[in-house]
Amino acid sequence: MATVTENALEKRHQIATQLRRWILQMTTDAGSGHATSSLSAVELMAELFFGAHFRFDVEHPTAPNNDRLIFSKGHASPLYYALWSAAGQVAPDRLENYRQFGSLLEGHPTSRFPFTEAATGSLGQGLSVGVGMALAAKLDQLDYRTFVLLGDSEMSEGSQWEAIQIAAEYQLNNLVGVIDVNRLGQRGETMYGDDLQQYKRRIEAFGWQTVVVRDGHDFTELSEAYHRAAASTNQPTMLIARSVKGKGVSFLEDESGWHGKAIDDAQLETALQELGQPASEVRGELSMPNDRHPLSVLPADAEPIQYPAGDEVATRTAYGDALKRLASQYPEIVALDAEVSNSTRAEFFAESYPDRFFEMFIAEQNMVGAAVGLGQRGKIPFVSTFAAFLTRAFDQIRMARHSEANVKFVGSHCGVSIGPDGPSQMGLEDIAMFRTIQECVVLYPSDAIATQRLVERMANHRGISYLRTTRGKTPVIYDNDERFEIGGSKVLRRSDRDRYTLVAAGITLHEALAAHSILQNEGIAARVIDLYSIKPLDHATIRAAADATEMIFTIEDHVPEGGIGEAVLTSLADHPTPVRSLAVRKRPLSGSSERLLDDQGLSAQKIVAAVKAVADLN
């Protein structure tokens, strides 16, 4: 183990002083920011960066073996930016723009700052992203390591324990967590204060190597701790370091009431005097990563699966088929599932590509965070569970957008049509949830062929997308060579005499088609649109239907709020058209799929009744 020379120590102390000066200066300039939470972790990060532990080629930031650093305690962003400044990557005068409009140095790190691995600020998420990056390294046999700086307060988030449990399960010895135990949370002392043993006991019980650092400001002790982490052969390592919040400034040290506050100009002057001046131009050197690159895999091609017209195939099954088929063309595709792969059909992929499938057990928050991490390392992660249970990870999904993540979500068992299992298992809010995510694509296929094509689109689309699948079987209604586009739709029934338009997707499309036939027999012509792309939405086709018919009926197995009905209304906001939304408005119960759809007014018969109720008036 390398011992730290006097000379190196002295330089590290000077860098620490420089970091503290920058942290205080930038937060006082901004008039806000988490200065004290940054000061406590200065040595933890200075030793990591400049003690030859963190290997990063600043000339080639995308080099595959560059180590990864995630600030899970994103509020320590002043330290984060200052650290990269000390590494020569941010001009010190740019630090003045911290928190200013347009600056890349935002209040909490987002992907707009070039070195950000994952946006943080919602606590308890960074470790899951680290798990994903560590899994990617194992998969590609790369020797980079992933470091995650954690706050002590955020250890109370259950998502942390999901990440800790999975990291141990996958023996991620290339993952290192660093808990900055500065004792104080936002509004006072944390649950365990400075009792390091509380953290050690729990984390060891979950199967990690732990290294207790009694003084988180002692470079020598920290250096040894990082070396012990590097030596782990089959366990992730957690450094549990006692630190002092506000360290280095007498009137801030270990004091409550300073969380998220900047000091004023006079206090700054005092603080800078206390800290003293470092030797001018302190810069640190990062050590270089290994330059071995991953073997590139030659993709083989796979023929599309042919589904005979009229066959009954559940779209969740078609998803499993499609993902398995695409796997050979896209070596970057990986799949994660929350212990329900036999229901979501991710198992088809898992059986053929076990090394690229990650069983994440029943822990959806960590599954999503890990998928973000895998995506940031060049994978194309498909994440599946019941649509209802994706709500468990809404905060992680929300944050993924600020990471500009590349993650494909697949929610099965949507709507009341799942039947007897009852409301707890029904995805009834998922369209609304994913629609709120900026630039998120929301897809809802009605048959196996549409599903196969849309899964291809998701694989080719960079960003966040969501596919909603159905539990029960639905007939194949499209030709095998039919094309489906993000933002597209299909007009399945149309005539020059159409009085009404039925807009549906997924399970309700088949009810709408049946309703169309009944209405036709009664002399009422209706247009039927398959709105398989809910976001973005095919405005032109909706608008044409609005112009051509008297009223639009939207039919969806989802609550009315935030669903297909409101998406259509928004599409017509400046082009007013009567719209009637048929959706899940009553309390959902257990029962047969048919009975529940009818109970909610979504069956062919109820659609017909709704249309005729209007037709009779006119």
Add this chain to the structure above:
Amino acid sequence: MATVTENALEKRHQIATQLRRWILQMTTDAGSGHATSSLSAVELMAELFFGAHFRFDVEHPTAPNNDRLIFSKGHASPLYYALWSAAGQVAPDRLENYRQFGSLLEGHPTSRFPFTEAATGSLGQGLSVGVGMALAAKLDQLDYRTFVLLGDSEMSEGSQWEAIQIAAEYQLNNLVGVIDVNRLGQRGETMYGDDLQQYKRRIEAFGWQTVVVRDGHDFTELSEAYHRAAASTNQPTMLIARSVKGKGVSFLEDESGWHGKAIDDAQLETALQELGQPASEVRGELSMPNDRHPLSVLPADAEPIQYPAGDEVATRTAYGDALKRLASQYPEIVALDAEVSNSTRAEFFAESYPDRFFEMFIAEQNMVGAAVGLGQRGKIPFVSTFAAFLTRAFDQIRMARHSEANVKFVGSHCGVSIGPDGPSQMGLEDIAMFRTIQECVVLYPSDAIATQRLVERMANHRGISYLRTTRGKTPVIYDNDERFEIGGSKVLRRSDRDRYTLVAAGITLHEALAAHSILQNEGIAARVIDLYSIKPLDHATIRAAADATEMIFTIEDHVPEGGIGEAVLTSLADHPTPVRSLAVRKRPLSGSSERLLDDQGLSAQKIVAAVKAVADLN
């Protein structure tokens, strides 16, 4: 400690046989359901109910000292219903209706079944509800105990560890968890299989008493375990019981592939033969609870707080003021906060009523589950954190509706108007999220007086409601005696010449009022509506504005999807009117509140520009 007599043992075995027969019969009748997951827990629950551990007055189900039982593994509903049948509370022939449309015996328990304490089926939620019920018992000095049946698979949910950590923190010795370690999850073996020590090590590290039950089908061992739980003085207790999935039926025992499946009629016949017939009419007796009742508190009255017109008061501060004031009138009010009470202002209540405030630390999922439990025991829980972080508990909020819970949510720091902290801290999806919850009330006040009145409304309203508060100060614009109703709105500016309507709420209402003045000076008359009640929504006022003006502009510090704009569009769906939605459409950044509102087109100037762009066309 009571030893189990031969006679009692024999009767308990007969009850177990009866339970197994019912479990198999009802799932085969239904053609679905989780028979094997129920069979593994038969003795765990039969001993609890009929071994004199569970005290419940069936004549008085609402008796305050009745013990509480929550099936966190809600898929074991066949056992749950059979258990109450064995206790004489469900006629055995009613079990035939299991999973049938309209039956109270749903696939997973909901509040429609009278003995359900909390709807379950989304795993990892029952223990949090139990924490809330145990906290309520401590608060009211009632000696009832809360029991939670847990599955081994669901222990991987982070929410479990949030609940475990808080239960230890509050020394809830009146809370007993029972883990049914049957080794098999839905798609295969769980992370730890039948290694009971894995659970013991983790749970003890988190501060619980653990009792390992080597044979979860042995009444004598179970009886001793429950007695040890009852003897705990300052720790919650977890029974960790090894069991056999499918226990009692040779071809189901410890077999994969039977999860959530019913056996067919022929298999049922074989199984019933194996089990044999119990003595006819097996019924168990529940022991009686203590009949001591809580002291009733005489409410004192508190004068409303007067806010002088023009004063600048943040609505989050008014929330803190209002909750503190109401506390004396409503002894049932309790407050929970996720370690940000100094930001949400729940601290005002905490300082005055420390015994009725629960610091839940940074663990939102458990906070929400615990609030559900407190509400089910007669409390009026107010739950606060940043609006953005309530997304962390969307699944618990969704399930609360199926429990018919009485919980008041308060989300602070909503919208881009929070400023420099950046997007991770901005609640931009919260209106959409709460609107998806059936019957949920969504309120968004714009000043201190409206906030005070709406908090009163929330306290008086039974059900789920959400209050959205703003970080920055806003001027007091209402008189202190102004009335605010759920479902109401305020027309603040109107004339006979109004050409446009500005619909806003919260922070943007003040921008709309400023825009109104500017437009007025330019000769453009506009109506301004404060839509403080987003759900339910004041259709009459919106409709009147639609009739009276050419176009409605909605202005909201929230994404367009699922927000105020779509709520207004839905209100006018059958009464088409041009609506233009001004909302957060660009990527939110850090910066000043004013700059960010302007950047998103929500400032008075941008509202004016949007209106004039339309006016110039006409």
